Amino acid sequence: MGLALMAPAFFAPAFVGPAMAQDAAVERGAAVAAERNCGACHGERGVSATPSIPSLAGQQGEFVTLQLVMFREGLRDVPPMMTATEGLTDTQLEDLGAYFASLPHGVPPDRARRNVGAFNNGAALANRLRCGVCHLPNLTGQAQVPRIAGQREDFLAATLKAYRDSQRHGTDTQMNAAVHGLTDAQIDAIAHYVAQR
Structure with missing residues (x-):
C-alpha cells in the first residue's frame, strides 16, 4: 500500500x-x-x-x-x-x-474574402499534388514541414512561384518538383485555398 x-x-x-x-x-x-x-x-x-x-x-x-x-x-x-x-x-x-x-495561430487581419471558385480549384490542385502527405491533411505541418494552413496568401503564392522557378530550395528539392510546371493561375488558386484553411 x-x-x-x-x-x-x-x-x-x-x-x-x-x-x-x-x-x-x-x-x-x-x-x-x-x-x-x-x-x-x-x-x-x-x-x-x-x-x-x-x-x-x-x-x-x-x-x-x-x-x-x-x-x-x-x-x-x-x-x-x-x-x-x-x-x-x-x-x-x-x-x-x-x-x-x-503562440495561437491567427488569421492575418487583411485576409481576402473566400472566392469559392478559386478555393475549389485550389483544393482540387492541392489534392492532386498530395500536399497533405507532408503538410498533413489539415495542412498544419509536422516537425520540419511547415504549417501552411491560414498563412498569408501573398506569401504562399510568392513562395510557391519561387520554388517552381528554382529561385528557392528547401533542405531538398521536393517542393521544386511538386510545383514544377504549374501556371501562375494554378499557384494563385492553391495559395488562396491554403490561406483560407
Whole structure:
C-alpha cells in the first residue's frame, strides 16, 4: 500500500520536467523575439499584417528553428533575416522556434474574402499534388514541414512561384518538383485555398 501512494510522487518529476523546460524555452524565446524586434515584421503575436511576410504564430517549432539556422548560416539569402539571426546561438534559435510554436495561430487581419471558385480549384490542385502527405491533411505541418494552413496568401503564392522557378530550395528539392510546371493561375488558386484553411 505504501508503494501505491508513493508512485504518483515518484513519477511526477518525469512528467513535469519536459513541460517546465519547454515553458522556459518559450520564455527565453519571447525575450529574444522582443530583443530582435521580430514583431515589427511578423506581427506582435506572430500574425503578420505585412504583405509578403509570413505569420509565425502556431508554426512548427522545428521548422522555424531550421529556417533561422539557414538564415544565420547564409543558406537562405534574405538580408533582413540574415541580419536578425546574426550572432544568435543554436539554443536561442531553438527557443525562438518554441516561442512561435506556442503562440495561437491567427488569421492575418487583411485576409481576402473566400472566392469559392478559386478555393475549389485550389483544393482540387492541392489534392492532386498530395500536399497533405507532408503538410498533413489539415495542412498544419509536422516537425520540419511547415504549417501552411491560414498563412498569408501573398506569401504562399510568392513562395510557391519561387520554388517552381528554382529561385528557392528547401533542405531538398521536393517542393521544386511538386510545383514544377504549374501556371501562375494554378499557384494563385492553391495559395488562396491554403490561406483560407
